[in-house]
Amino acid sequence: MEALIQRFPKEVRKAISEAQQKGASSWVTARPRHDHSTVLHKGDFRDAVFIRYAWTPPRLPQHCVCGANFSLQHSLDCLIGGFRTLQHNEVRDLVADCLKEAHFSGELKSDDEARSDVKCIGFWTRMRQAYFDIKVVSPFAKSNSSLTPAQLYRKSEQEKIREYAARIRDVEHADFSPLVYTTTGAMAPRTEQVFKKVGEKMAELKEIPYSVVCGWLRCRFSFALLRTTLICLRGTRKRKGKFGKPGKPQIERAVVEAHIDF
Numbered sequence: 001m002e003a004l005i006q007r008f009p010k011e012v013r014k015a016i017s018e019a020q021q022k023g024a025s026s027w028v029t030a031r032p033r034h035d036h037s038t039v040l041h042k043g044d045f046r047d048a049v050f051i052r053y054a055w056t057p058p059r060l061p062q063h064c065v066c067g068a069n070f071s072l073q074h075s076l077d078c079l080i081g082g083f084r085t086l087q088h089n090e091v092r093d094l095v096a097d098c099l100k101e102a103h104f105s106g107e108l109k110s111d112d113e114a115r116s117d118v119k120c121i122g123f124w125t126r127m128r129q130a131y132f133d134i135k136v137v138s139p140f141a142k143s144n145s146s147l148t149p150a151q152l153y154r155k156s157e158q159e160k161i162r163e164y165a166a167r168i169r170d171v172e173h174a175d176f177s178p179l180v181y182t183t184t185g186a187m188a189p190r191t192e193q194v195f196k197k198v199g200e201k202m203a204e205l206k207e208i209p210y211s212v213v214c215g216w217l218r219c220r221f222s223f224a225l226l227r228t229t230l231i232c233l234r235g236t237r238k239r240k241g242k243f244g245k246p247g248k249p250q251i252e253r254a255v256v257e258a259h260i261d262f
Contacts, residue, residue, distance in 0.1 A: 011140070015054035018139050021149055021186035026215075026222035028052075038223060044230050052184075054140070057233065065237045072233060076138045076183060081237040087228035091181055092117045092134045094224050098217065099123075102201040116164055116176070123197070129174035132194070133160050136225065138183045153188035156180040183229045185222040 005013055018024060027048065030038040040048060050057040051072060064070045066080050076084070096118050104120040116131040123130035137144065137156050144152050160178030168176040180188035187195060199217055203210040 011054045011145075014140065014145065015052065017149065018182065018184045018186065019052055021182070021184065022192075023187055023218045023222055024182075024185040026185060026219040027226050030219050030223075038219065040226075043234075044227075047230055047233060048226055051229065051233075060233075073138065073140055073142075075232045076229065077141065078232075078237065081235055083228070083232040083235050083237075086231065087136050087183075087225070088134060090224050090228050091136055091179075091221070094220060095132060095134060095179060098198050098202075098220075102198045103205060104198075104201070116168065117179075119174075123194075124175045124177075129172065131164070131168050131172070131174055131176045132179050133164055133176070134179045134181070135160055136181050136183060149182075149186065152182070153180060157188055157190055181221065181225060183225055185218075185225050187221070 005016055008016070027038075027040075030036075032039040047057045049055075057072065060072075061070045064074060064078055064080070066078055068074055068078070078084075099118065099120050104123055116133045118132045118134075119129055121127065121129055135156050137152065139145070139147070139149065139152055144155075147155065157178045157180055160180070161176070164178075165176045168174050177190055177194055178188070179191045179194060181191065195214075195217060199210055199213045202217075203213045206213070
């Protein structure tokens with residue numbers, strides 16, 4: 001198999017490496033069930049397979065509304081449409097839901113002052129606040145394409161730690177954990193640690209095996225990341241003129257481009 005993989009183009013080898021990461025195949029092996037939100041319609045399943053093996057999905061537009069050539073990676077990078085924010089927020093909300101289901105108490109919402117995504121009480125230490133900040137990265141982005149999965153995880157985690165950890169530790173006197181996911185459904189090591197603790201708590205509360213809870217959680221995040229990636233690829237982006245209508249600011253684009261807190 002290794003000899004065969006080495007004959008593939010570089011981008012296909014990269015795609016296979018990412019597909020082998022833990023959690024990246026959860027959407028492939030899950031049986032379609034509407035009551036468990038594991039159903040993909042025909043077009044989404046086709047696009048998902050193409051994305052998985054770095055093939056160009058069919059019937060893509062040649063150009064984006066921003067003027068750039070359109071591609072899968074551009075759809076994940078383009079600021080118009082707010083789809084990047086949508087992907088981040090979908091994972092953030094799922095993290096908050098999982099913490100609630102594991103009975104971790106506290107404010108499970110964005111904290112404006114600390115600017116982290118989610119916080120709760122008693123996660124790592126009893127009666128001590130824990131802050132979490134989510135980052136969703138594409139392993140196929142130009143800046144990441146030459147990195148191994150381990151290098152990508154380490155780079156992304158360190159970026160979040162430099163941005164938040166010191167302030168949360170020294171000012172908030174709390175714990176901080178970066179939660180890094182890839183668009184292919186994999187998780188960074190620190191995210192795996194959080195994931196394991198949530199899974200163990202859920203397994204204890206629900207009195208079911210940890211392995212069952214673990215598989216269920218991976219599947220939820222896998223589908224959340226896949227569906228938002230598909231929205232980035234197929235979602236409609238619109239631009240009203242070069243600068244928009246007079247007196248009508250492009251609110252969504254401004255929020256994304258200026259990193260405005262909300």
